Amino acid sequence: MAxxxxxxxxxxxxxxxxxxxxxxxxxxxxxxxxxxLIMEMVINVSLVRVIKQVIDEDGxxxxxxxxxxxxxxxxxxxxxxxxxxxxxSLIRNEMKETSFLEVSNIDGRWCINSGTGQLTSFNGLLLxxxxxxxxxxxxxxxxxxxxxxxxxxxxxAKAEADVLLMLTEKMKKDLDDIEKVSDSVIQxxxxxxxxxxxxxxxxxxxxxxxxxxxxxxxxxETYLSENETLMASFPKEREWLLYMPKAYHPLMLQxxxxxxxKAKKEGSNAPDVSALEQAHPVPVDFFISHxxxxxxxxxxxxxxxxxxxxxxxxxxxxxxxxxxxxxxxxVEIPWFDSVFADIGDEQSLSQSLSTFSGHLKQIxxxxxxxxxxxxxxxxxVGAGTNPLEGAALGMSxxxxxxxxxxxxxxxxxHHGELKSLKYSNDAFENACMEFDEVNLKPTYKILWGVPGRxxxxxxxxxxxLPSVVVSNARELHGAASAEINEVIIDMERFKQDxxxxxxxxxxxxx
Numbered sequence: 001m002a003x004x005x006x007x008x009x010x011x012x013x014x015x016x017x018x019x020x021x022x023x024x025x026x027x028x029x030x031x032x033x034x035x036x037l038i039m040e041m042v043i044n045v046s047l048v049r050v051i052k053q054v055i056d057e058d059g060x061x062x063x064x065x066x067x068x069x070x071x072x073x074x075x076x077x078x079x080x081x082x083x084x085x086x087x088x089s090l091i092r093n094e095m096k097e098t099s100f101l102e103v104s105n106i107d108g109r110w111c112i113n114s115g116t117g118q119l120t121s122f123n124g125l126l127l128x129x130x131x132x133x134x135x136x137x138x139x140x141x142x143x144x145x146x147x148x149x150x151x152x153x154x155x156x157a158k159a160e161a162d163v164l165l166m167l168t169e170k171m172k173k174d175l176d177d178i179e180k181v182s183d184s185v186i187q188x189x190x191x192x193x194x195x196x197x198x199x200x201x202x203x204x205x206x207x208x209x210x211x212x213x214x215x216x217x218x219x220x221e222t223y224l225s226e227n228e229t230l231m232a233s234f235p236k237e238r239e240w241l242l243y244m245p246k247a248y249h250p251l252m253l254q255x256x257x258x259x260x261x262k263a264k265k266e267g268s269n270a271p272d273v274s275a276l277e278q279a280h281p282v283p284v285d286f287f288i289s290h291x292x293x294x295x296x297x298x299x300x301x302x303x304x305x306x307x308x309x310x311x312x313x314x315x316x317x318x319x320x321x322x323x324x325x326x327x328x329x330x331v332e333i334p335w336f337d338s339v340f341a342d343i344g345d346e347q348s349l350s351q352s353l354s355t356f357s358g359h360l361k362q363i364x365x366x367x368x369x370x371x372x373x374x375x376x377x378x379x380x381v382g383a384g385t386n387p388l389e390g391a392a393l394g395m396s397x398x399x400x401x402x403x404x405x406x407x408x409x410x411x412x413x414h415h416g417e418l419k420s421l422k423y424s425n426d427a428f429e430n431a432c433m434e435f436d437e438v439n440l441k442p443t444y445k446i447l448w449g450v451p452g453r454x455x456x457x458x459x460x461x462x463x464x465l466p467s468v469v470v471s472n473a474r475e476l477h478g479a480a481s482a483e484i485n486e487v488i489i490d491m492e493r494f495k496q497d498x499x500x501x502x503x504x505x506x507x508x509x510x
Contacts, residue, residue, distance in 0.1 A: 004047075004052060007043050007045075010043055010184070017035060017039065041180065044174045061164065066163055071155075075152040076153055079145055079149040084110075086142055090122055108153065109138055109149075110138075112124070112136075112137050194323050197323060201324075203325055204330050205324055206318075208333060208334070211335070240289065241289060241292055241334065246283035246284075246327055247326060249310060249314065259276055283327075283328065284308055285446060288408065292428070293405075294401055294409045294427055294429070295410045295429050295430075296412075296418050296428065296430055297411070298412070298416075300442060303442040306343060316339050336407065337374055340377065341376075341379075342363050342377070344380075367401070372407055373407050375408050375410075376410070381394040381397060381413050382394025382415055392417075395417060395418055398428070429448075430449060431446050434447050437458060437459070449491075457477065
């Protein structure tokens with residue numbers, strides 16, 4: 001029945017497409033390559049018809065499947081009727097003497113169950129005796145009928161097997177076509193699932209490109225020498241390596257949708273539902289220049305750095321899988337041959353040498369396996385050891401990835417020294433997670449081109465730590481670090497002001 005169902009659904013799909021093409025021949029080209037996939041399916045309609053003729057909807061073989069099966073089943077019904085009448089007769093005669101008798105079925109044989117210690121007037125074979133369930137007796141008068149019934153049931157099983165064997169032989173002839181139809185239907189189902197997912201979350205169609213296009217070295221003539229229009233459409237040099245505005249982590253967006261739907265379903269108060277709807281996940285912007293090879297993201301714990309890594313990694317894999325990326329606009333993303341990730345819990349109390357060694361081993365494997373077309377995601381690079389050594393190791397690792405490693409490496413870190421790489425190497429870019437110092441909480445937004453700064457001392461002061469402790473901490477931290485933080489503060493304000501002015505300008509233009 002499963003084979004019949006999949007062939008039938010494929011047949012009606014093909015029929016609908018043929019009808020659409022008959023009305024408008026252009027539909028064939030509009031549906032390409034799906035139309036070709038559907039039209040190439042070879043479906044044996046007569047096989048579906050035969051299956052439905054002999055198999056019922058519940059999967060049982062119909063009486064009409066063969067004359068031998070019909071005779072055997074009729075014989076079973078006749079014998080069961082005779083046995084039922086015999087048992088009723090025996091029980092009626094015995095009810096005068098005993099208070100408990102009932103018909104039982106043991107291994108397909110009709111028997112009578114009587115209470116323990118109760119005598120019966122009919123002769124029979126004692127099949128079992130138990131203090132809890134009583135005695136199971138097969139009356140001698142029922143033995144011949146039970147034997148005939150067993151034979152009749154065996155005849156039914158053989159007749160059913162013959163019918164199924166006949167169907168199997170018919171299906172074997174079309175096995176290759178059936179497998180191809182099944183594969184095609186699965187392929188169409190996956191495509192439909194992708195489309196349904198993308199429509200539900202309102203994803204954006206990603207514009208995938210080969211990494212060779214970044215510097216214009218991609219030889220379009222090799223592939224498109226016969227089509228000058230297509231050749232002209234290839235950019236000589238791209239502005240962005242990765243362009244992904246207002247991107248969401250798919251699982252966070254899904255969880256938010258589910259929470260809102262659950263609140264509506266449970267009939268929660270309108271203000272509660274409204275508050276849930278407003279507690280929307282914060283999207284992140286990714287604008288990575290075509291010259292950048294390593295992006296360093298800094299920021300406080302629980303500020304959203306790791307989520308940013310996962311959002312980029314999932315977006316790259318979703319785009320390669322034929323899914324829309326959950327972004328507000330069309331996404332430009334390279335065709336990464338692989339996505340490598342070393343993402344762990346750097347806040348674990350058990351961050352010992354073994355954990356540090358595990359991370360190093362992982363990064364070493366990534367370094368050896370990644371190519372010039374890979375995406376590498378490193379969470380808290382250089383963590384888990386002495387801060388000075390960790391920073392030095394982190395800088396060296398990132399420089400090696402920038403020089404001869406992956407197409408794009410994104411690393412999160414707490415080490416301030418890693419921020420300085422941008423100013424000595426054009427392949428590096430800085431970004432940080434914005435922090436709201438007024439409300440003392442992260443905003444989960446990315447500030448581009450701005451290195452993150454330490455907020456610990458300022459936060460401690462606002463939380464009421466004694467001024468003597470705060471002042472001493474600032475002195476120990478150093479005047480130079482304080483001056484750098486002041487510069488970063490100015491940069492952050494400038495960045496925020498420019499974003500606001502840009503927003504106002506766009507609004508004015510609209």
